[in-house]
Structure formats: structure tokens, C-alpha cells
Amino acid sequence: MKQRIKNIVEINDNKASKVFAIFIQVLILISIVTFTMETIPDLKPETRSLLYAIEVFSVIVFSVEYLLRIYVAESKPKFIFSFFGIIDFLAILPFYLSFGVDLRSLRALRFLRLFRIFKLVRYNRAINHFTNAIKSSKEEILLFLFVTLILIYFAAVGIYYFENAAQPEHFSSIFDSLWWAIVTLTTVGYGDVYPITVGGKVFTFIILLIGLGIVAIPTGIISSALTKSVDSNETEK
Structure with a gap:
């Protein structure tokens, strides 16, 4: 079971891995769009409720993904403190910190949701080439x-x-x-x-x-x- 999950959440050539990667990428983009839309003034309550529902769904998926990656990691501490491990954690942290708390005092933490953009690095080969270029130079x-x-x-x-x-x-x-x-x-x-x-x-x-x-x-x-x-x-x- 652990190996099957790893073959899905890690980038592989199998179909399930590709579908999972595309799903996460699309969800990241949707999350960024909803984050942007939340800044529009005078939104209808129905729209804000829809945006919040999308945010909750996104956080649930990202949280499950994060936990699964920890589960299948050969060295759990190494993954948690790795670049992608920290990015995955920061992508969901603002939601849990602001849950049930007045957001006016924690508004700055909402900007941490932008770290979800960096989650795309894991799935994009072109960005990986750029990352390797930065490392080599x-x-x-x-x-x-x-x-x-x-x-x-x-x-x-x-x-x-x-x-x-x-x-x-x-x-x-x-x-x-x-x-x-x-x-x-x-x-x-x-x-x-x-x-x-x-x-x-x-x-x-x-x-x-x-x-x-x-x-x-x-x-x-x-x-x-x-x-x-x-x-x-x-x-x-």
C-alpha cells in the first residue's frame, strides 16, 4: 500500500501519477485565483461563501497530500525540513492559524498562501530546469x-x-x-x-x-x- 501511494504522489511515468500531478496543479491555480478574488470589494455573500468553500476543499486536499508525502518519505525529518516539505507546510499553515480567529489580527499571514505557487515547481519540468540552472550557477x-x-x-x-x-x-x-x-x-x-x-x-x-x-x-x-x-x-x- 505504501509503495502504491508513493507511485501516485511522487512524479512517475504511470498514469495515476500524471493525473494526480495535473489535479494538484489545477487546484493550486484555482486556489490562487480565489485568493485574488477575495480582495475584490463588495463581493456578494454567496460569492464569498463559494470562495471559502473552495479554500476549505483546497486546504483539505493539500493537507492530505502533505501527510501522504510524509508517510511515504524514506526519511520523514529530511522531507519535512526540505524545500518542498516547507513549501507544502506553508501552503496550508495560514488556514489553520486563522481558523476560528479574527482575521484582522492575522491578515498578513494570508499572504503565506502565495507559497502555493511554489508547489508548482515540483510538477513543472521547465521550472525544474530553471531551478537546476540556478543551483549550478x-x-x-x-x-x-x-x-x-x-x-x-x-x-x-x-x-x-x-x-x-x-x-x-x-x-x-x-x-x-x-x-x-x-x-x-x-x-x-x-x-x-x-x-x-x-x-x-x-x-x-x-x-x-x-x-x-x-x-x-x-x-x-x-x-x-x-x-x-x-x-x-x-x-x-
Whole structure:
């Protein structure tokens, strides 16, 4: 019995496993849609009751799935504290915490329902390729993040010295300048804070050029790792 359940809840090539995986994926999407619809103001009581019924049904299914995965796991503690084990737990936790309790005091916990999106990772091969790509290039990504943080700090220091005297209300300290550095290096440029001095404008131009490179570097790293992951999978097949 345990092996039969494992063949269903774990991803296998048998029909029952595929049907179960599709059912869970559809239920996750329905759950996310109902979560979104709950934010619509002035919903009819009947609609809210229907959404709540869908939520209860989803939680029951996800709870049973979670318990079954613990049951069939070779090492139960290892599964419980694994990435997917934690995601499965967080997907159902908000419902049980808010059961019979005034949700106004626990409204923030409802956002944890968004962790159900991550449950899709288990069933989607394309997302699995992306996850493998991230894992294989984690050292390069960490190095990139470290260099980016250094550049953000230097950008904040630079713009502070160029603009502090001209705009003390916007660049009163390096901490205040960090916001400008972040939105400029990421090429977002909200326009709420911008340089007015010649030196500040020239410095901003240089930072923008660096920002274009910062956007391109992780794209290249991940795309290269993703290609390797897909090629490796095809080779195994």
C-alpha cells in the first residue's frame, strides 16, 4: 500500500501519477485565483461563501497530500525540513492559524498562501530546469550580487558628494543616496530623485552604463546554465 501511494504522489511515468500531478496543479491555480478574488470589494455573500468553500476543499486536499508525502518519505525529518516539505507546510499553515480567529489580527499571514505557487515547481519540468540552472550557477550569482552591492554603495557615496550641497533635502546622507543608487543601477529611474549638477549628471551617465551591464550579466549566466541543464536532460533521455 505504501509503495502504491508513493507511485501516485511522487512524479512517475504511470498514469495515476500524471493525473494526480495535473489535479494538484489545477487546484493550486484555482486556489490562487480565489485568493485574488477575495480582495475584490463588495463581493456578494454567496460569492464569498463559494470562495471559502473552495479554500476549505483546497486546504483539505493539500493537507492530505502533505501527510501522504510524509508517510511515504524514506526519511520523514529530511522531507519535512526540505524545500518542498516547507513549501507544502506553508501552503496550508495560514488556514489553520486563522481558523476560528479574527482575521484582522492575522491578515498578513494570508499572504503565506502565495507559497502555493511554489508547489508548482515540483510538477513543472521547465521550472525544474530553471531551478537546476540556478543551483549550478549559484557561485557566479553570489559573486555578481556581492559586486552589485559594492557598486550600489560606491554609487551612493559618489552621488552624495556631487549632490549633497545642491539638494540636501534629497541627498542628506549616504543612506538617503542609496535609494537613488538602487533605482539608477537597476535602470528603473523613477524620476523622484535625480541630479541637477553637471558632475552629478556625468556621474549618473556612467552609473547608467554600468547598470546596463548589471542587468545583462545575470541574464547571460542563467541562460548559459539553463542551456546546459536542458542539454544534459536531453542527453540522459
